[in-house]
Amino acid sequence: xxxxxxxxxxxxxxxxxxxxxxxxxxxxxxxxxxxxxxxxxxxxxxxxxxxxxxxxxxxxxxxxxxxxxxxxxxxxxxxxxxxxxxxxxxxxxxxxxxxxxxxxxxxxxxxxxxxxxxxxxxxxxxxxxxxxxxxxxxxxxxxxxxxxxxxxxxxx
Numbered sequence: 001x002x003x004x005x006x007x008x009x010x011x012x013x014x015x016x017x018x019x020x021x022x023x024x025x026x027x028x029x030x031x032x033x034x035x036x037x038x039x040x041x042x043x044x045x046x047x048x049x050x051x052x053x054x055x056x057x058x059x060x061x062x063x064x065x066x067x068x069x070x071x072x073x074x075x076x077x078x079x080x081x082x083x084x085x086x087x088x089x090x091x092x093x094x095x096x097x098x099x100x101x102x103x104x105x106x107x108x109x110x111x112x113x114x115x116x117x118x119x120x121x122x123x124x125x126x127x128x129x130x131x132x133x134x135x136x137x138x139x140x141x142x143x144x145x146x147x148x149x150x151x152x153x154x155x156x
Contacts, residue, residue: 023096025088026064027051029140030074030103032123036141038133039071040120046134047124051098060099068103072121073112076103083144086136086154098154100140 027049030037038047050071054063065076080101088096112121124130126141136155142148 021095024054024060024099025051025096026054026060026067026099026101028064028068028076028080028101028103029083029144030068030072030076030106031144032104034126034145035123036126037072037074037121037123038130038137039118040132042117042119046132046137047130048134048137049100049140061101064099064101065103068106069109071112071118073108073110074106075109077105077107083140084150087152088154102144 028051029049037050039050040047050068051064052067052071054060058066061080061082064080069075080103083100083102086098086100088098112118114120122130126145129138129141134155139148139151139155143150
C-alpha cells in the first residue's frame with residue numbers, strides 16, 4: 001500500500017471501530033497441574049482470570065501476557081494456547097470479545113503484593129475454588145479440565 005492508502009485505511013478502520021464500539025480483551029488461565037491462578041479485583045466482584053483490554057499495536061496474545069504479568073507477577077514463557085474466543089454479552093456495549101489463553105509455561109518475575117486494581121491473587125486447586133468465583137471463570141475451568149463443550153458466551 002502507498003502512503004495515501006495506509007492513511008485512508010487507518011482513518012476508515014478507526015471510525016468504524018468508534019462507530020461499532022467494538023472492544024477486544026484477553027484473559028489467561030495459568031495452569032500448574034490441577035491448580036489455577038486467580039485474581040480478585042478491587043472494582044469488579046469475584047475471583048477471575050487475569051486479563052484486560054488489547055492496546056493499540058499489540059496482539060491479543062501480547063495483551064494477555066502483559067496483563068498476566070502486571071496483575072500476578074508471573075510472566076508467560078513462550079507461546080500460549082488460544083483456547084477459544086468468546087462473546088462477552090454482559091459488557092456495557094454488547095460488542096466485547098474475549099480471547100482466552102491457556103498458559104502452562106511461566107516464571108515468577110516478582111511477588112505481587114496487591115495494587116490499586118488487584119486486591120488478591122492466589123493459586124487454587126480446581127476442586128477447591130474460593131468463594132465468589134465468577135460464572136465465566138468456573139465455566140472455563142470446567143471446559144478446559146473436564147472437556148466440556150465450549151460455550152460461545154463468556155459468562156452467565
